[in-house]
Amino acid sequence: MFSAKYRTIVFAFLMALFMSGFMxxxxxxxxxxxxxxxxxxxxxxxxxxxxxxxxTVIFVAPVVHKLTAKLVRP
Structure with a gap:
């Protein structure tokens, strides 16, 4: 298991792994x-x-999170 401080890196790694593999x-x-x-x-x-x-996921994910926050009502 990884420490919570590595959540962003682990997420980016897994997202990139699965998406790049499938695509x-x-x-x-x-x-x-x-x-x-x-x-x-x-x-x-x-x-x-x-x-x-x-x-790409490391750099793009924060932008996508911000755009999503603007497009979705709380």
């Missing part, structure tokens, strides 16, 4: 189809996508 899989299938080496293609794409997704 890279869908896009890989869309681009090349269900070929024999789709798992290899997907894992390569996932590694790259996660490297982009994790820092």
């Amino acid at each position: 890279s899989f869908v896009i890989s299938i869309f681009n090349v189809g269900l070929v024999n080496n789709i798992i290899s293609i997907w894992l390569t794409a996932w590694a790259f996508a996660f490297c982009v997704a994790f820092p």
Whole structure:
């Protein structure tokens, strides 16, 4: 278990992990189809996508929280 002070980092890591994994899989299938080496293609794409997704979530999440607060009534 992690300390509560790491909540933002843990959230960003997990969000980036799941979203980049799912999206890279869908896009890989869309681009090349269900070929024999789709798992290899997907894992390569996932590694790259996660490297982009994790820092993106770190920087974008606070902006999204603020926008959500403005759009949703308390």
